Amino acid sequence: MPKEESGTRKPTKWSRMRRLMTSLPIFVILMGILVSVSHLTAVDWKYEPVDQNLATLTPDTAVTFENPDHVHLNRMGDYKVDSHHETFTAVRPSTGEKQKINMLIRQPRGAVGKRPGTVFMHGAGYGTCDNSFGDVAESLASAGFVTAVIDKPVWSTSDVDRDYPASAAIYERVIEHLRSMGDVDPGKIGIYATSESTWIAAYLLKLDHDVAFQVLLSPMVYSPRHATGFFVAQDFAIAGANQGYQAVVRRLFSIDADLFGLGNFDIDPSDRYTYSIPTLLAYGGKDVMTAQVEGAQRVLAQAHEVGNDNVTVRSYAVSNHVLRLGDEAQTGTPFVDHYQRDMVDWAVGQAAGLRQKSPSVGGATIHQSIAVPLDLKGRPTLTIYLVVLHLAMAVLLLSSLVLALVAVGAKIHHMVRHKGPALGFAHGFGGMLASVAGTTLATLALFVAGLSQVILAVVKLGWGGVPQPADVSDWSWPVIQVVCALVIWAWSRIFARMAEVASLKGVAQLPSQIKGRLTGGPTIGEQMELNEPGPVVASTRLGQALFIVTTAAMFCVLLFFAFWGLFIYS
Template sequence: MRYRIALSSALVVLLLGLVGSVSGPGWDPTPMTRTIEVETSDTAVGPPSAAADADAVGTYEVVESVVTVPLAGAEVEARIMEPLDAPGERPGVVFVHGAGTGRYDRAFVAQAEALASAGVVTMVPNKRLDTYSTRDRSYVTMANDYLRSVELLRDLPGVDPARVGVYGESEGAWVVPVMAADNDAVAFVVLVAAPVVPPRQQAAFAVDSYLRATGVPEDLLRAIPRMVGMDFPGGGFAYAEFDVQPFQQRMRQPVLLVYGTGDAAMPTVQGALQVIDDLQVARNDDWTVRYYAGADHGIKVDRRLVPAFARDLATWIQGLPATAGAAPRIAGDEPYQRYVAEPVDRPRWYAEGDLLVAGVVGALLAVVLGPVLWAVRRLRGTRERMLADGVRAPLVMVSAGAVTTLVALAAYLLVVANMAQNYRTNAWVVQGGWLGVRMAGVATVVAGVVLVFRVLDGRRRGAVPAARTAAGEWALAGAVGGSTMLLLLGAYFGVFPTLG
């Protein structure tokens, strides 16, 4: 009997692994083969005279003020930082936020203050949130809103309207090219941690990089396109397909492109190459690329803005147009990108968002049907058992095991995601946790096999039926059907091992 259970359980586990493997899509990212040639490790912009002619960071005392920016149907506040007693009309920069709420008192504080102390007037508006949500946002609409800030800054006394540019970081680097395309009002562009590819591709690339850095098992990586590539439950997320390239190909302003080599979320090599290629379409040769060693998404190390970045940014802005294409064009730390950020395969129809959620909810409702029927019968005073003695225990185990496997999988993914985003590794958590999830899945399969054999053996012996009542039949069918669905879901996300 034990041999039969062990062999059957092994076969079912392998079958589930096979089902998960072939249910698609797979994940096999293309290795990054193009390279970018860094000319020097010194990030200083242009010849030594460029830095000598520019006001250094810390030259001026900074004064702050808050203004109101009128938008279409709304208004936002913005903080202006100005260099006190700086002579003549000064260049200006409008900062465009990355993902999130984007308040001026929290975002770009160090960058804006450093530039202002070097003689550049900076403006950080609050992000407009009534048209921005996790499910819905428009980068074109956001660009039009931020252009209102550009207009206001250009009209500010002491600002040279012909020298006002925009600075976009992360998600903001999808917005800034829309602002700059065919727009002479934008004098220059600074792109920091630019994703370059559409958001869905960027998300898959970032998740892959984070998970690999954390050391997750290879089988778990196939979940990336199955989660990132699907239509999300409830619709929305149309912006996930936004393509910034047509706008980059219409930028004719000088462009400074900046990455930190400690930023695993961005395609640091591919991004620079793509922007350079796109600017060539616009016949724009005014570009500069800088890589800062160990810097993160915001060009910070240990949460502090890299001093060389603040220096180089100020020098580049104040030195325009001379610094627009000055050597060295590409400088700093040597970047490394393992895989290409590329289009993500879509799941098949049965694994799209709404159906996936409906399947999980339906499976959970089916599993809890038995306990609900038992509770109702007890409240009515019915003491008759719904199930045969030999069936009840494995049925409870398979139901509880299936739910436990699903919960453990979700918890494991959340913990690993948190570790990955914070660049932390822990083999006990990553490998041990995954082993625990798989053991829960295998134990559930064993309980299911025991249940099936007991039902079949009972029928062969003509013993008491597995379900003694109609309620028992519903409970048995619900538990078996719901648990099977949950196990298939676990298989889809790699819980069960494959032979390959």
């Protein structure tokens, strides 16, 4: 019987049309997988209502009181100020860990009688008693208050795992210290909290129901998840980042932090005590971190629920998150005009027990660009997938890098010793792998560059600065989406080429080859070698391992892109 009829006819190379028709379904399958991942990990987020405004009752920020008995009210600058340092050991209740705390006490020189007091509470960062609150603590002391500023109690915690209840216990200890001082009225001690420390203030007021008043600068009225999710999403838009990068924000703030033992992300920062005392809310017009309209409304509503109508809101144009002018990253940035005067006057009036005469809501119109994302929640499945994917990608990228370095060394060694091929890539797979892997990694670098630029812009905005015009963070997203599609097409061509080579080696004829072997013909391997000499991908184990590991690593990178929403093209 002729060979053509025995089932051992040698396969022929594919036509361009057959290669195209093989590549196309592979491309569709790969794109379908990645598009599905992007949509399955998508997180809904309601930005409406947008551009909310809270109209003030007067543009004037001054605070005045009814004073029918003509009680003498001190003003800022009435007294010279004396100061001294004290030291104590702060013990973290949950662990017993200790931290040496320095405390700076300021007192009005020559003031008679028992004085009101104020304890200052640190926001984010690692402030000390000597580099924090110096100007406002001095101003209050010059109006007759005894003030206390301490090193921030942090122990071994970081910004993501602060122990808020423990911090509250330490600030309560400072309040008790002021109460024990002979020149301080124990019933007239208030707190001054900024930003992050307003969460701590909520815990403090649960411990101490005798705090007389509180000054809250840019308070974080909502949980850390909702508050930080709001300001990051808002700042991404202000920084000019492509809208696609908002997908990163949505997924990032849907992480279930409890899986990592981080319990702060979803704390409820308020209860019936939080706004039950006289409260001053102060906002900056350039503050891009605080949900001011919804925050002020929530404070007013919760205060009203517990019968407290002594809430004053002041908004100062052109000032940042901590009521200062300009970039807070620069030292010596001053407070906005009149803020210190207004704050001191308000505190003096509260300490005197007077009724406020000036409107409760004053200053610049309060604005908020988007809604607080109250529908955000921790998603355990999404979080586990995120961790597994990113770990796998890191391991595979590192492994492929190591193999690539070994391959380079082996290639140099073989060239010097005039040995055979070090990798033995066949059918052009080596060049194709290098080209597609290089393109994939360059796309990953572009994504990191775009995300880094917007993060730096957000940090600059948070400090009150003006970010550089959007560049990479604007055009990188659509470019990456296009390149990703092209990379998928390139991978589909590689897989189609592998199928072609396998076909040339007679893989499709295995049944007839098995039959031939049973009747005394060549082995299957011998018949495949006769059909198409050489390996499918590479002739060496190093080349094969490099191809397999690099292919897996690049697929993980594509899954990484899919997770962060880059395969959503709508």
